[in-house]
Amino acid sequence: MFFLLDTASTTILNLESFPSGPSRRVPVTTWSGTTTTNGREISLPEMEVGSNRLRDLKLPAVDLSMIEKACGGRIDGILGFDLLDRLGITINWKRQVASVDMSPLDLRARFAAMEEAMRPCKEAFHLGRRDILKDCFDPAIVLYTPNAEFRGRQQVMDYLEEHYLRFAPRVRFELTLRDMQSLGDALWYSYDYTIESPNEHAVGHGTAMCKRTGGHWRILNMNNSVFLQEAGRIP
Numbered sequence: 001m002f003f004l005l006d007t008a009s010t011t012i013l014n015l016e017s018f019p020s021g022p023s024r025r026v027p028v029t030t031w032s033g034t035t036t037t038n039g040r041e042i043s044l045p046e047m048e049v050g051s052n053r054l055r056d057l058k059l060p061a062v063d064l065s066m067i068e069k070a071c072g073g074r075i076d077g078i079l080g081f082d083l084l085d086r087l088g089i090t091i092n093w094k095r096q097v098a099s100v101d102m103s104p105l106d107l108r109a110r111f112a113a114m115e116e117a118m119r120p121c122k123e124a125f126h127l128g129r130r131d132i133l134k135d136c137f138d139p140a141i142v143l144y145t146p147n148a149e150f151r152g153r154q155q156v157m158d159y160l161e162e163h164y165l166r167f168a169p170r171v172r173f174e175l176t177l178r179d180m181q182s183l184g185d186a187l188w189y190s191y192d193y194t195i196e197s198p199n200e201h202a203v204g205h206g207t208a209m210c211k212r213t214g215g216h217w218r219i220l221n222m223n224n225s226v227f228l229q230e231a232g233r234i235p
Helices: 065-071 081-087 104-117 119-127 130-134 152-163
Strands: 003-005 012-014 023-030 033-049 052-062 077-079 089-092 097-100 137-144 149-151 172-183 186-197 200-213 216-230
Touching: 023 052, 033 081, 052 081, 081 089, 097 172, 104 119, 104 172, 104 186, 104 216, 119 130, 119 172, 130 152, 137 152, 149 152, 172 200
Parallel strands: 003 077, 012 052, 137 216
Antiparallel strands: 012 077, 023 033, 033 052, 089 097, 137 149, 172 186, 186 200, 200 216
16 A cells, blocks of 8 residues: 655545544644544554554544645555654655664565575676676675775776686685664675685675665675785685
8 A cells, every 4th residue: 555654644544545434533633733524443453564563553544635636646544653653664864765674583584585686696706707797786886995995887897807806716705794784775784704816815894785776686885894814825
């Protein structure tokens, strides 16, 4: 269903979408104050937003046809400040994204799905498959290394070619996950990593952000630091 997000209103359902229920006068709170109007009281056994579920809700339903007209499309209800708070929704006004707090299990499941979807990227790095690897990066990717920063796919690919891809398949990158957060349609995570090539053995910490666009996960940002670096061990 389609809900309008309104931080100045209580949660209200649209009578057209929820026609059954006892008729009564319904209090409606908006930015201009509280008033009452004819409506219905609707009992919802369950409401799911993202991975969060609220059960046994009683919500008012009123005529929202004027708001539908103003929005230019169907509106099944208004998601207001009362349920926004209970659902732990964070709003990023700049990015126009509302994200729902995820349980640790849901977050790990989402990370595992992202990792599985990007498995060909790791294999492409190890095998030096530049054509596949390039598409694993967002066009606006920013890569931070201890010595320099690289912006955009071409700069990042040039750096990887010079330092790692030319040694493929004698190059290995492994990471151990430390922490992760869901940010709307993106995942942020921190990790420990090791990298091995004939030229380098390095151990360090890193952070990355991957974003899903058009059904594909791509790396938007990487920031790697090194605390151990020595001559490579792979012959």
